[in-house]
Amino acid sequence: MTWKTSEYSGWGRVHTANSAAARPERATALAAIVEKTPAPAVGMRRSYGDACLNDGGRMIDMSRMDRVLNFDPETGILHVEAGAQIGQILKIFAPKGWLPPVMPGTGFATVGGAIAMDVHGKNHHGAGSFGVHITEITLMTPKGPKVLTPRKNAGLFKATVGGLGQTGPILSARLQLLRAKGDVMIVTERRVEAWDEFLALLDASDATYTVGWIDATARGDQLGRGILEEAETGAGLVTAAKRGKRIPVDAPSFALSPSVVRTFNAAYWRRVPDRGRTVVKPIDDFFFPLDKIHDWNRLYGKSGFHQFQCVVPIDAADSLRAMLERIAGSGLASPLAVLKRMGPGRAGYMSFPMEGYTLAVDFPNKVAATRLISELEAATVEAKGRIYLAKDALSGPDSVRGMYPEFAAWAKVVKSADPGGHYITDLVRRLNLRTA
Amino acid sequence: MSQTWIILGATSTIARSFARLASGRGDGVLLAGRDIDDMAATASDCAARGAPLAEVIAFDARNASSFKAILDQASGIEGTLSIAVFVGSMPTQDEIDADPSLISGTIVDNFTGPAEFLTMIAPLLEARGNGTIAGIGSVAGDRGRLGNYVYGAAKAGFHTYLSGLRNRMGRKGVHVMTVKPGTVDTAMTWGMDKLPFLAQPEKIAADILRGADRQKDTIYTPLIWWPVMTIIRLIPERVFKKLKI
Numbered sequence: 182m183t184w185k186t187s188e189y190s191g192w193g194r195v196h197t198a199n200s201a202a203a204r205p206e207r208a209t210a211l212a213a214i215v216e217k218t219p220a221p222a223v224g225m226r227r228s229y230g231d232a233c234l235n236d237g238g239r240m241i242d243m244s245r246m247d248r249v250l251n252f253d254p255e256t257g258i259l260h261v262e263a264g265a266q267i268g269q270i271l272k273i274f275a276p277k278g279w280l281p282p283v284m285p286g287t288g289f290a291t292v293g294g295a296i297a298m299d300v301h302g303k304n305h306h307g308a309g310s311f312g313v314h315i316t317e318i319t320l321m322t323p324k325g326p327k328v329l330t331p332r333k334n335a336g337l338f339k340a341t342v343g344g345l346g347q348t349g350p351i352l353s354a355r356l357q358l359l360r361a362k363g364d365v366m367i368v369t370e371r372r373v374e375a376w377d378e379f380l381a382l383l384d385a386s387d388a389t390y391t392v393g394w395i396d397a398t399a400r401g402d403q404l405g406r407g408i409l410e411e412a413e414t415g416a417g418l419v420t421a422a423k424r425g426k427r428i429p430v431d432a433p434s435f436a437l438s439p440s441v442v443r444t445f446n447a448a449y450w451r452r453v454p455d456r457g458r459t460v461v462k463p464i465d466d467f468f469f470p471l472d473k474i475h476d477w478n479r480l481y482g483k484s485g486f487h488q489f490q491c492v493v494p495i496d497a498a499d500s501l502r503a504m505l506e507r508i509a510g511s512g513l514a515s516p517l518a519v520l521k522r523m524g525p526g527r528a529g530y531m532s533f534p535m536e537g538y539t540l541a542v543d544f545p546n547k548v549a550a551t552r553l554i555s556e557l558e559a560a561t562v563e564a565k566g567r568i569y570l571a572k573d574a575l576s577g578p579d580s581v582r583g584m585y586p587e588f589a590a591w592a593k594v595v596k597s598a599d600p601g602g603h604y605i606t607d608l609v610r611r612l613n614l615r616t617a
Numbered sequence: 618m619s620q621t622w623i624i625l626g627a628t629s630t631i632a633r634s635f636a637r638l639a640s641g642r643g644d645g646v647l648l649a650g651r652d653i654d655d656m657a658a659t660a661s662d663c664a665a666r667g668a669p670l671a672e673v674i675a676f677d678a679r680n681a682s683s684f685k686a687i688l689d690q691a692s693g694i695e696g697t698l699s700i701a702v703f704v705g706s707m708p709t710q711d712e713i714d715a716d717p718s719l720i721s722g723t724i725v726d727n728f729t730g731p732a733e734f735l736t737m738i739a740p741l742l743e744a745r746g747n748g749t750i751a752g753i754g755s756v757a758g759d760r761g762r763l764g765n766y767v768y769g770a771a772k773a774g775f776h777t778y779l780s781g782l783r784n785r786m787g788r789k790g791v792h793v794m795t796v797k798p799g800t801v802d803t804a805m806t807w808g809m810d811k812l813p814f815l816a817q818p819e820k821i822a823a824d825i826l827r828g829a830d831r832q833k834d835t836i837y838t839p840l841i842w843w844p845v846m847t848i849i850r851l852i853p854e855r856v857f858k859k860l861k862i
Contacts, residue, residue: 183807184808203807206628206630206804208655210804249661273666
């Protein structure tokens, strides 16, 4: 196998790493690599921080192993190679009336990555995380493929789902697709005036897909204002596909300056009429709104950006409000901010979700922002919440273990699955997750 | 009328992209190559994407006895029968210089193997009076270069063969297209340094399919290689022999 040395970065472009990567296209090639030179598997590198990096080491780029291996139209069970992208699965199966059970905010995420991060989507409150819908995982071990199911190999399965790739490369997985009415979304958008109203609406929502955009620059009486989107799948209405745009260069630093963001957010909020509205959107526009703008991460300029995402228990909603107050007061937030209610559904020891509220906010990579993020992390710990490791680039080892109560169980399984520490990534190293 | 592609060398990166793309628009695919397990995975993928026929069959350019079974299967395929040839191998010039016996295999993989197969199946296509043969050559076949002139020579031979085949088959309603890709991001080129105008396999696959639909004789893909190779072909040998390009 040929190894190609390049510089890589996560989606936030803050951390970079020099690695030698192999890019197998066949199962036999992957088997040979894992037997001789096991290394962490990466997909499309949509993790924001360093979960997809291994500086000075090797990695296995799984992006070319992306085929549909089997689909049973009776049961909706899809067997697919780990490098397959969620958006591709959507494209192939939505016209047949099936959807990926859980879709993260980008369709470029791979099945392998979605398992390793146990990602969630806009239906988390009802459907749970991605891993909940996985019926089987085939790991590639140095001894060859090993099939895991949630029943027969509960420990290794739960250490793999949400397990940050530490149990080894995933060759393929079976997932239960969801029945859909069609491939458009019927979306009801509603203006929300302030925080308390937002939480009340999220609590009361009985839509399958619910997400809140929040104006993280609004303060005072307007704190927590935003737009609530509730959606269901629909059929029979055709909307035109739009061509993707690309951000060709790194934007200058003033592109997302506080006044620009405040102005944009106010206009974005007013875009939805006072009385709300219902619109029909192509399915991928609803689930992956930013994917149409390729390389949108370049909007943050050369120095990159961070996304802070935490979840706090329901009874800690006031702490989350205090965090938003701090964010709004800082003037550092970008337009990209999301508030959502999460259900309890999770499938791995290290899965992020917990029943509660999750807040995600992007910040340009500046000293003031990194300082703010570490304050927000401390507030998350205090609220007995969690930081999402798919987004994290800044935490230290001390806080993270405490956030994940099943850490010890995970660490034990991982130690026996990978005693040599071959699958350690920069994130795992930074958070010191593989030492006793 | 439905079209079915016999795809020779179906485990190659570009062939896989081509098979998926053709499947997505409803063409059938018969995948021919050596790694049956891997092709079976691609066939499942093609079926999911919409191919009405997605099957695999053994093909080895170096073993002409594998050709007959494909011919038998091909004669039973209904609708338009087309062929896309992605077979090839590219040992580095250094490897060849160290072991000149690699030359004959390179010539078989890139030229004489597929040529023998195409010559065998040509009467079947002529009798049907339609279909396309897309032969994947290379810009490397346009000029003998320091870096890979044995591979280039094999591709040049294949180009000339395709040109003659086009002359013959065109009279019977069968279209023959020569495809000259530049550098493509495949398993074969992974890890090579400084590849100019590196293209993704999906782009090459789309160009092949579009070229076949429009009955192009020769295409460069991506198109940038047409002006580039036009200039390179015009450089006098007296000058070219001193260049390192």
